[in-house]
Each structure stands twice: as C-alpha cells, then as structure tokens.
Amino acid sequence: MSTRPSRPVLGPPESYTFPTPQRMRVAGGEIIAVDLPGQSYASLRLVHPAGGVSERSDQVGVAKLTSEVLEDGIHGNSSLAPELEKHGAEWTSGVTWDSFVTGVDAPVGRLPDATSLFAEAVRTPALRPEDVQRRQEQLVERFWVDMSVPRTLAGRAVGPQLFTGRYATPLGGGPSGIQALTPEAVSQFHAAAIAGVAGTLIVVGDLSTIDVEAIGKAVFTGTSGSVQPRSVAPEPTPGPLPRVVVLDRPGAVQSALVLATQAPSRRDVDLPRAEGVSSVLGGMFGSRLNMELRERRGYTYGAHCRFDLRRDGGVLMANTEVDTPTTAESISVIFDEIERLRRDGVTEDELVAVRDSNTVGLPVQYSTSWAISSALVEMVVHDLPEDHVDRLRAGFEALTAEDLHTAAQELLRPDEAVVVVAGDAEALTDALTETGVGQVTVRQAETYWE
Amino acid sequence: MQALVSTNGATDSLRCYTLDNGLRLVTAPASTGQVAAVNLWYGVGSRHEVPGRTGFAHLFEHLMFQGSGSVAKGEHFEAIERLGGEMNASTSTDRTNYYETVPQHALDLALWLEADRLATLREGMTQEVLDNQRDVVKNERRQRYDNMPYGTALERILRLAYPEGHPYHHPTIGSMEDLDAADLNYVLSFHERHYGPDNLVLTVVSSLDPSDVHERVETYFGSIPRRSEVAAAPDATLDGPIGGPVRETVTEPCPAPRLYLGHRVGPYGSREFDVMHMAMAVLGEGQGSRLYRRLVVERELAMDTGGTDALVLPFRYTPSLALVTMMAREGVSGDQLEAAILEEIAQLAEGVDADELERARAVLERDHLQTLASPSGLADSLGSCAQLFDDPGAALTWPSRWADITPDEVAAAARRLLTDENRLILRFEPEAEDAEQ
Secondary structure, three states: OOOOOOOOOOOOOOOOOOOOOEEEEEOOEEEEEEEOOOOOEEEEEEEEOOOHHHOOHHHOOHHHHHHHHHHHOOOOOOOHHHHHHOOOOEEEEEEOOOOEEEEEEEEHHHHHHHHHHHHHHHHOOOOOHHHHHHHHHHHHHHHHHHHOOHHHHHHHOHHHHHOOOHHHOOOOOOHHHHHHOOHHHHHHHHHHHHHOOOOEEEEEEOOOOOOHHHHHHHHHOOOOOOOOOOOOOOOOOOOOOOEEEEEEOOOOOEEEEEEEEEEOOHHHOOHHHHHHHHHHHHHOOOOHHHHHHHHHOOOEEEEEEEEEEOOOOEEEEEEEEEEHHHHHHHHHHHHHHHHHHHHHOOOHHHHHHHHHHOOOOHHHHOOOHHHHHHHHHHHHHOOOOOOHHHHHHHHHHOOOHHHHHHHHHHHOOHHHOEEEEEEOHHHHHHHHHHOOOOEEEEEEHHHOOO | OOOOOOOOOHHHHOEEEEOOOOOEEEEEEOOOOOEEEEEEEEOOOHHHOOOOOOOHHHHHHHHOOOOEOOEOOOHHHHHHHHOOOEEEEEEOOOOEEEEEEEEHHHHHHHHHHHHHHHHHHHHHOOHHHHHHHHHHHHHHHHHHHHOOOOOOHHHHHHHHHOOOOOOOOOOOOOOHHHHHHOOHHHHHHHHHHHOOHHHEEEEEEEOOOHHHHHHHHHHHHOOOOOOOOOOOOOOOOOOOOOOOOEEEEEEEOOOOOEEEEEEEEOOOOOHHHHHHHHHHHHHHEOOOOHHHHHHHHHOOOEOOOOOEOEEEEOOOOOOEEEEEEEEEOOOOOHHHHHHHHHHHHHHHHHOOOHHHHHHHHHHHHHHHHHHHOOHHHHHHHHHHHHHHHOOOOHHHHHHHHOOOOOHHHHHHHHHHHOOHHHEEEEEEEEOHHHHHO
16 A cells, blocks of 8 residues: 555654662661652562571471461461451462562552561461461472362473472472471571561562651561571582473373473573573564464464573573374474574574564553562572662673573583473374483372372 | 542642644643653443454453554563563453553654554554464463363353343453454454554653653654544443343362352442442452451461452443352361351341441552552543543542442342342352362
8 A cells, every 4th residue: 555654763762760769777677769750559579588498408488388378377267367458458478499489469558558567477477287288288288289270280390300409399398298398398488587587578569658667667676687598509410311291191182392401590691692592592473483383384372482590500491382193293393493503603694583572662661560579589589789770780781692602502501301281192202202302201290199 | 547549639730631633641740750640441342242253342451562654563661671661461341451660761652652552553464463462372371271270260150140142241351262363454443443542652761751641642642643533432332130040150270169150230339339449349358358357367268369359340321230259278178158148148238337447548549549559540540430430530639539439328229239140159169179178
C-alpha cells in the first residue's frame, strides 16, 4: 500500500540511571529506600542471609518450612494473611540458596499498619507445633503434586545429577527430609537466623507520605547484629558425563527435557558475558534454540536457556517441552547449537541484541516497584555496589563479539552435561541411545526421590 | 474501614480519541518515566469461531508475529526484544490482545509494527508459516492441556456449562482436528473480517503529551481503511440455570482428587457479576476466605494453594462462570471434599458477615491496585474497559462498583445462583494404582 508510512528511524534513547537509594541505619538495622513518585502500591522486603546453604545437613528444608510457618503469625493458625488482607496488603516470603526474604506489599497509606503486622510475624511468631506439622504435611504433599508437572519433574531431578552435598537436594528439601523436620528445628533455625538478626530492609514506592524511619523502627527494634553467610564448596558432578536420565511417564505425548551443566558461582562470573551467551542460546524469543526448535521445526511451544547463579556455585540449564517423537532429535539440536556457538561465536546482530536489550531496555525492566525491590534484594544478597545496575549497563555496552565467543567456550561445556528427560521411556530409549550423547538410564518418576 | 481506593477524579488524566477509520485511542500518564506501554484490544475472540474452526482466533494471534507487508517473520519480536521491551499476546473468548512495553523513544516503532500487521498481514502470510505455527500451537496444547495433570479441566468445564453449538462451548486453544484443518484461505479471510481499525482499541500509557500520542497514532494508523463489512458475532445469549447438577468424572494419572464446581452468573459488567465476584472472594479468595479457613486450616481436607480457591471467569457476552476448585489432601476422598465444599457453598446462602465482606472488598481492591501498578497492567485495564464497555475510565473507578454491595445482597445472590440446578461438577480422580501409593 503506497500510503503506508515507512519504518521510523528512532532517535537516541534517553539515558537511564537506576534510582539512587536512600540508606539509613535505624535501631541497629539498615534501610535501603527508593522513592518512586506516583507508585501508590509499595513493596517492602527484609533480607536475611539464611538460605538453603545455611541449613544444617540434618535439617535440610528447614528454611523453607520456617518461611511457610511465619505465615501463621503471632497467634498461629494461619492468622497473618487474613489480617493483612484487611489492609489490602499481601505477605510474601521466599527462600533461595543464599537468602531468606520476607516482605509485604501494600497501598502506601496502609504500609505502616501492614509493617507492624509484618514485623511481629517475622520477629515473634507463634511457631506452634501443630502449625509446623500442618505446613510440613502440606509441603510433602505439594512436593508430589508439583512432581506431576513434567517440567518440574525434570527440573528438580537436575540437582542430584549435577551435585553431591546440599545442591543435590531441592531447595525446599526432599520429601523424606521435610518429613523428618521437627518443630524444635524450626524454632532453632528461626531463633538463630531470623528473630534477633536485623537483616536489611528494602522499601520501594511513593514514599512522600511515609515515615521510613518509623517503618525501620517497627522492623528493627529489639534486634541486633548479623550472621555471616555460610559457604559451601561446590563438588564435582558425580558419574560419567555426558549422560541421559529418563524419568518415565508412560504414554506422555510430550517430553520435558533439561540439559544442565555446572557453572561458576555468581561472584566468579562476568555477568554481561554469561548472560549474553545464555541470551543468544535461549534467553530471548529470537534466540537460537527457540528459533530452531519452535520457529523452524515446530517441535515445541518454546525453548529456553539461563544461568542459575548462586553465591558458591551455579548451573546452566537449557529446557524445553517437545512432541514425544521429536525428543531425541531435539536433544541433538540443542547439542549442535551449543557446539556451533562455541565454534563460531555470535553474529553482529546477536551482539547488538544482547547489548541493546540490556542497556536501552532498563526503563522497561525497572518500571515497577517489584522489579526495583527485586534488584535491591539481589544487591544485598550478593554484596553488590550501589551502582551495580549502572555498572552492569556499562559492562553490556562494552561487550564485543569476541567477549561472547570466549564466554561461550568457557561456559558452555556440553561434555559435562546431564540431560534429564521426563517422558515415555518405552517410546524414547532407543532413539536417545542412538543420539550418541552418552549412557541412557531409565528411572521411575515415583521412586526417584525415595 | 475506609476504602483503599479513592476513585474521585481518577479519570481526569485519561484522554480518548476516535480516528476517522473508527480506531479508538486511549492515553494515560505512566507513573514511571521513560516507558511507553502500547496495548491493543481487538474485538475478536474464540466466541467468533464456528464449529470445525475452533482454536482459530488463537492460532491467528500466533500468525500475527509471523511477518507482514514490511516486516519479516520474527522481526517483530526481534525489534522489540532488542529494545529490552516486553511483549506478548493472548486470546480469550471475547477478545485478542497484543501488547508491548518499550523505552519511550521507541513508541513510534511499536506503533509502526502494530499498524503494519493490521494493514498488511495478508501480504506476509504463507502456507509454510501457517504449517509451522499450527505445529507450535499443537505443542502449546500438549504442554498446557494434554500433558499436564488436570490440564483439560477448562475444556471440560466449558463443555458442561454451555450447550453444544454455543460460542462459549469450546476453549480458545481449539481441538487438534480443527487445528489440522486450518487453511490459508481461511486465515486471509479471518484477517479481513475481524482485523480492522474499527474493531480496535489502542491504549498508550506514557509520559508524552496526549495530543502528541494522538498525532503519532494518526500517522501510523490513520490511513488504514475500515473493514468493508463488520463481522457479525454469534448469538451467545443464554437464559436460565445450567440445568444441573451436571457432572463429569475423569479418571487419569494425577496426584490427588480435584474438584471444580461451576455456576452460571451474570455477564461481566453486570451488577450480578459484581455481587458474585464479592461472593466468590468471601468464599475462596485469600487466606481469610471461608474455604481456606474451614477446609484447608481447620478440617485439613484440601491442599493449600494460598487462598486461590474461587473466582469468576469473566465473560462479557454470555453468563460468566463462578468457579470453585480444590484438591484433596492425602487420605481425603473426592466424595468427602465435594461434600465439604457444597456445605460451605450452602452456608454462604445463609448469610455473610459485614466483616468478611469488608475483607473480601479489600482483597479485590488490592488486586485492582496491583494490576494498575505497572504501565502495562494499566494499559491493559484501560483497553479492556474501552473495548468491552466503551468506558475506559471504568478501569480506574471499578472499585466503586463494589462500594454499595451489602451482605444481604451477596447472600441473596448465593441463594439464587449457587444451586444444584445451576451447578456443574467436574471431578478428577487418580487412577487406582496411583491412589494406592
């Protein structure tokens, strides 16, 4: 159509600077606050360095169980959330390998009330044995419910294939471990790592009418000191590599598959190089795995790749769910794409995509309170400098194709890969063996964790 | 307790324009700078599909990313991703939605890409592209429905709730057979029938002056002609109860018995819908809700999902569906759980406390505030209300609809609507060998 306007030529992007947080110490704790005028729904987070790796080896899963039981509040019996709901507020808690994060989201006008409820729930919860037991039973049952989802079944099996030690067991613990936890273990964990330990408080939202200091006092009064995060040395992957493990789902019309290798720890990785490589391989819609498996072959609804970088170790994972008859071929495609990236590096187009999406895209990435509070949590957990986001942008801006090529060679290690497939073993085994990836073992999904 | 949301003057910042070709534009300011959220609501959804062509509106949504007159296959995604933008699309019974949030300097590119596929999609369409996306959608169906425990629930619920031949009888994903039967001519005619500026609400949330946005939209969309013929929507009117209780029990590999209880209620936008929305929040939204307190905490019959046990599926052009779903705890049978849920539903009809209604209202207001807290959520809500109700401001003032709903009104609606006669019950039961483990 001749009257159609031609493609616009864009002007230069506005420069973006991550909001400068206001830092203050109140009652022995540190507050990091970001004022976002107009954001009337605020986000508050309290960060403790008490994640999965801080658990005793005979209490694996206790952090997750504790974070669940906190929701029972100071009166027990799941009393916290209904109180918060009256204020339009919502409790949030989560455990990562390196952190224990609690928080509340609330309309700014209700933040003081919501914070009072939050603080007493975190510092002086009832932790009644009957609540612990109810949550514990729910966690075990939920473990099995989650395992009925193919991609979770495959994803959870990666840990014990890649590691021995703590990383081998799921973050929230395995079913027998959760079952063995006691109310005393929860109380001990809470007393040692949360109750009197100040932590770091993050508050993000329109703070024009908020007394941040009073919020801090509500959270920190009566606490003191801090605990040092515990380190775990990553162990080598057990068994011959590469190899394939099939978790049998008889009759499944699709296979959920994960290709995983160990990766360096968060602090040992140059983030722009690592994320650049995972983006090109599978971090964007236009990445190689998605284009090949979805947009050219139509084998899947989507294919992805990312690093899971922890304080003391990491994992690289590529995952997808494919039509059962195309499973073996899809695995070969993933290995071929990894090999091609290692051999030939990235194209100029891919370099620009990685560079621009992580620089000019920052205003989009940080357009909500939640996104900014998540970035601040990450900065606290990994001891990153205040200008971390701006440094990261500088790192992406300076990236070269050569950087990404060498990163691909260092970080993509197909010879050390484990491939986990949740699918129909009878239909898959011969074809998987023929791919020549490595030894193929079939395990029963139901007994894998016993 | 004072309401969380003040709606006085909330709509002052909105601007609405209608282009000569019928395109409706809504603009609103963003609460964070340097971004532009672009959101398109086309008035076409799976309700427009005819028997033998189910799944087509959604398949078509995929094809909209596959290239048009001036844009190559994959280029739309690539261009937005390169800007660090966020984008996607979704199809429901009532509409098809496309959106992208981009750095503000790239607003023109987002508008140009959207305008190009509206005006010239048919020039980029090929058999090869259709075949590829048909396979992708079939794998989406496998991933979300066929290879997922309880994945076919929605499909079965719609079948039970709406009669054969009714436009809401089938889910948006469609059937494998109908997807296989999709042909290129039909793709081209679908675009012609449904994709015109006169069937589109375009919303832009940004820091730009509204008249500037209007001018840009005029530049990119102004020359696109209206549809030559407005496609008729199938008649979806439906009176009366479901004619129940209608029941389906599915035995398949799944971790635990799971119940879905559905009831026809008023269409989205009606007073009856709002009242039942509050009733469902009292019953099953949040951890202060009755189902959570009674069946999860006190009686320990149901799995803890954090208080997401009841909702209303909002349908604009036919009765909506008030739905309760819960999964049984270990050792609890489907019969036990079903009886317990029915008991709670029956009690709702007997009365609702003012306190629990206030909690429910606060939970709904919280959801409302959370939705509007991001530029893309705000744009989506404005587009929704403009397309479905011709009233974008309703997106901001929606909580006022709940303000005068009383406990008696909720209980009366529950008595009238949450009845056996108006109920469908779908139950999943694990296969016997699984149940023994």
